[in-house]
Amino acid sequence: DAKTTQPNSMESNEEEPVHLPCNHSTISGTDYIHWYRQLPSQGPEYVIHGLTSNVNNRMASLAIAEDRKSSTLILHRATLRDAAVYYCILRGLNSGGSNYKLTFGKGTLLTVNP
């Protein structure tokens, strides 16, 4: 699977926007960019995903660079409940075919200050 690079940690203030970067310079044409987050002592939670175009949902926005070698997860107004580890993952097919396994990196630990 293609590798992603994220900052180890970031800080934000409550109710301010947060931009979480991810570099994926070796992305292939068929790799989707996924973002998951993990709150302390919980399983990961899907946030958003995209292929080429920017995406918006109720949780966040995903901005994808034109060359697809980087992307940014945008939380429009951070809350204390957004404090989590955010994982940027490239999803491809495993050798078995259509199982779509995810390979988690270290992620970015987001701290939200009140």
Next chain:
Amino acid sequence: GAVVSQHPSRVICKSGTSVKIECRSLDFQATTMFWYRQFPKKSLMLMATSNEGSKATYEQGVEKDKFLINHASLTLSTLTVTSAHPEDSSFYICSARDPLRGDKPNEQFFGPGTRLTVL
């Protein structure tokens, strides 16, 4: 929708015993489930892919005889840690795909995790 549960949420056992962890998709049928392990302050590591009605596919370095996976139905996969030792203490997390979900057919929905402590 797309809720995945795990049982138990926390288990403590003695060294040498076996522990079974259940992963259930509550409101959908999951032909594929995944098992991960996460050590403190580390990322999730995929252990195996569990396919309903067939043998699991294990990642390199994961002992299939130690971590037994059974996916006997479309809503249940189990992970049995056999002859557990203190180094097996970890946070075990499962996930499942809902291939019939129109908006997210390829997304993985994660369970809340099971914390295993082996004394």
